[in-house]
Each structure stands twice: as C-alpha cells, then as structure tokens.
Amino acid sequence: MSLVFAGVCSHAPGITGREERAPKDLHDGFYAALDGLRQALDAARPDAVIVVAAEHFANFFMNNMPAFAVGMAETYVGPIEDPAWLRIPRREVKGAPDLSKRLVEEMMQTVDVAYCEEWQFDHGIMVPLHFLDPDNQRVIIPANINCQGPPLTPLHRAWAFGEAIRRAADKVPERIALVATGGISHWPATPDSGRINEAWDRQFLTHWAAQDREAMLSYTDAQTYVDAGQGGFEIRTFIAAAAAARGSGTLHYYAPIPIWAVGCTVATLEIA
Amino acid sequence: MSLYALSKLLFDLNRNEAVKTAFKADPREVAAGYSLTEEERGALLTPDIGLLYVLGVNGQILMHFAALCGIEWSDYLQRMRDGVKTHGPVRAGIYALTTSPDEKVAG
Numbered sequence: 389m390s391l392v393f394a395g396v397c398s399h400a401p402g403i404t405g406r407e408e409r410a411p412k413d414l415h416d417g418f419y420a421a422l423d424g425l426r427q428a429l430d431a432a433r434p435d436a437v438i439v440v441a442a443e444h445f446a447n448f449f450m451n452n453m454p455a456f457a458v459g460m461a462e463t464y465v466g467p468i469e470d471p472a473w474l475r476i477p478r479r480e481v482k483g484a485p486d487l488s489k490r491l492v493e494e495m496m497q498t499v500d501v502a503y504c505e506e507w508q509f510d511h512g513i514m515v516p517l518h519f520l521d522p523d524n525q526r527v528i529i530p531a532n533i534n535c536q537g538p539p540l541t542p543l544h545r546a547w548a549f550g551e552a553i554r555r556a557a558d559k560v561p562e563r564i565a566l567v568a569t570g571g572i573s574h575w576p577a578t579p580d581s582g583r584i585n586e587a588w589d590r591q592f593l594t595h596w597a598a599q600d601r602e603a604m605l606s607y608t609d610a611q612t613y614v615d616a617g618q619g620g621f622e623i624r625t626f627i628a629a630a631a632a633a634r635g636s637g638t639l640h641y642y643a644p645i646p647i648w649a650v651g652c653t654v655a656t657l658e659i660a
Numbered sequence: 661m662s663l664y665a666l667s668k669l670l671f672d673l674n675r676n677e678a679v680k681t682a683f684k685a686d687p688r689e690v691a692a693g694y695s696l697t698e699e700e701r702g703a704l705l706t707p708d709i710g711l712l713y714v715l716g717v718n719g720q721i722l723m724h725f726a727a728l729c730g731i732e733w734s735d736y737l738q739r740m741r742d743g744v745k746t747h748g749p750v751r752a753g754i755y756a757l758t759t760s761p762d763e764k765v766a767g
Binding site for chain 2: 401402405406409444445446447449450451468469470473508536537538575576577578579580581582613618646647649
C-alpha cells in the first residue's frame with residue numbers, strides 16, 4: 389500500500405545491558421519515549437517493519453562488505469551477543485521473503501542492494517525490537533547501511549537508499565513501517581564510551597527534522613569522526629529515514645546518557 | 661593483512677557457536693587456523709584486551725570478545741586504557757582513544 393510510519397531510535401547495548409546504571413529520571417524518560425514509539429508504530433498497523441540498521445559485524449565483514457543489504461529470509465535469529473550480557477533473550481523473528489523480494493526488486497532499480505537469506509541480529513536491531521515488538525509478533529525486514537568498515541557508504545547514497553525504500557514501499561500492497569536506528573554522536577566500545585557531543589547531536593537533529601537534505605549531506609566522515617566519533621557515522625540511517633519519509637521530523641526524546649554511551653533519541657517523521 | 665586475520669577470527673568467534681565451542685576447548689587450535697603474528701596470537705590467547713585494542717581491533721568486535729571472556733563493562737574500559745598506557749596509541753582503525761589514558765568518561 390504505502391509507507392505508513394517512519395521513526396528513529398537509539399540502539400546502544402547499554403540501554404538494556406547496563407539498564408540500572410543510568411540515573412532513574414533519564415532511564416524512565418527514555419524508556420517511556422520508546423514505549424510511545426511502540427504505540428505509534430502499532431497505531432500505524434504495519435504488515436511489516438523495515439529496520440534500517442548500522443550493524444556491527446554480525447553478518448557483514450571486510451571479506452565482502454555491502455554498502456546496502458536487505459534481508460530476504462523466512463526467519464532471523466538474535467541477538468548474536470550473549471543474552472545475559474545484553475539482557476535480551478534470544479528469539480526467532482518472523483521474516484517475509486516474498487515481500488522482501490518484491491521490495492528489493494524495486495530498490496534495485498536505483499540502488500545496488502545485497503540481499504540476504506541469512507541474517508543474525510545484533511544489538512543494533514535487537515535493542516529496538518525489545519522495546520518496539522516485545523511480544524515478537526511483528527514481521528521484520530532488516531536493512532543495513534555500512535557505517536562500520538571504511539570505505540563507508542557515502543551519505544548521498546544513504547539518501548538514495550531511503551528514496552528507494554520509499555518507492556518500493558509505495559509499490560507493494562502491504563503496509564510498510566520503517567524504523568531507523570543509530571547514533572548520533574558517540575564513541576562506543578572504546579575507553580571514550582560515554583563521550584557525547586550534545587550540541588552536535590542537536591544540530592544534526594535540527595537539520596534532520598527540517599528535511600534539510602543539503603545540510604545533512606554536507607557532513608564529512610573526517611569531521612564527523614572528530615566531532616561525533618565513529619558512532620557518528622551512523623547518521624546514515626537517520627538520513628535514509630528522512631529521504632524515505634519526506635516529511636518533517638518530531639523529536640520526542642533526546643538526552644545524553646553517558647553510561648549507555650549515547651545521546652538517547654526517539655523521533656518520528658511525517659510521511660509526506 | 662594480519663589485523664584483518666585477527667579481526668576475522670574474533671568476528672567468527674562472536675557470531676558462530678561452533679567456533680565458540682572450539683575456542684573454549686582449545687583456543688590455540690582455533691588460532692592456528694588464522695594467519696596471525698606472534699604479538700597478535702599472544703594478545704588473543706592471554707587474553708590481553710588492552711593490546712588487542714592497541715593493535716586496532718574494531719571496538720564492536722572487541723567488546724563482544726571481552727564479554728565472551730567474562731570481562732565486566734567497567735573492567736573492559738579500564739583494560740583498554742591500560743593497554744594504551746602499556747603499548748602506546750592505537751595503531752590502526754577508527755576506534756582510537758580520544759581522551760587521556762588517565763581520564764574516565766563514564767562507567
């Protein structure tokens with residue numbers, strides 16, 4: 389039918405794995421915002437949810453790194469991490485191979501997408517699903533943008549991927565939701581974990597909410613690395629979501645939560 | 661090429677249950693299947709998280725290896741800082757330390 393929902397959220401493993409170490413007000417505020425995002429997703433009554441992720445070597449490695457990948461499997465399994473460490477039980481997630489195939493066929497008209505009949509979810513998808521699909525009911529189609537192994541997917545190509553997702557979603561009869569998940573500024577899994585550039589985050593989110601394509605695409609990886617860490621490379625998922633939704637964004641929650649290593653973010657976009 | 665092999669080993673270990681089981685039973689045997697330098701092999705088998713970090717292993721791969729070794733989060737962060745103090749700056753990759761080795765950011 390069409391794209392019926394577009395939202396973004398953070399996915400840092402500390403959100404669940406180090407849950408109790410965050411100050412209570414921040415913890416409760418962010419968890420409530422994720423709950424709100426779940427309710428908004430449910431209200432859109434999607435038949436399938438495309439999760440645009442920035443995975444961390446759960447599937448893709450430097451032996452054969454795709455700029456873009458889309459899942460086409462019957463089922464997916466995650467998390468690859470120790471469930472006790474991430475505090476998210478392992479689950480088998482329903483896929484939709486036929487729907488994936490139709491979406492990928494359309495996306496490929498403009499973007500060279502790798503398709504994957506095998507895919508294991510890491511925290512990048514499992515943390516969002518833990519909150520957005522707690523009962524494991526939803527049909528999920530994972531998508532990935534290379535934000536980890538340089539050379540990274542160029543930002544303008546992330547935008548083109550978002551456009552392709554939109555075109556594909558509008559072409560199928562099913563109701564498609566999109567959830568993009570990533571940074572924004574952070575230095576995860578390094579000794580700098582907890583460093584967050586709030587001003588940089590808010591500036592980027594302002595561009596993002598305003599659909600300021602030129603501003604979003606003017607970021608360079610060299611400067612992002614300095615200002616926002618390697619975690620900042622994940623703005624690609626936000627950019628793809630903006631391109632897919634076309635409408636303005638609303639920031640529902642943003643707060644730096646250092647022990648969770650990221651500026652915790654929940655936002656949605658109008659579908660226009 | 662060698663950092664690639666070391667990273668590939670850890671990638672395989674993180675995502676593949678069979679490799680995990682084999683590594684727990686005989687880590688040397690698993691390591692023998694990858695083209696590692698002596699320094700890399702030593703860092704892996706010790707395991708020396710700080711040296712693996714300095715060698716340039718991507719943090720997203722190293723974080724899971726540390727968890728697999730049963731190393732608690734704050735201890736993991738400290739081991740990387742200690743690694744930089746002992747072995748010098750991170751030699752490759754995009755996960756270099758940007759604060760002082762003596763600074764503690766969070767956790």
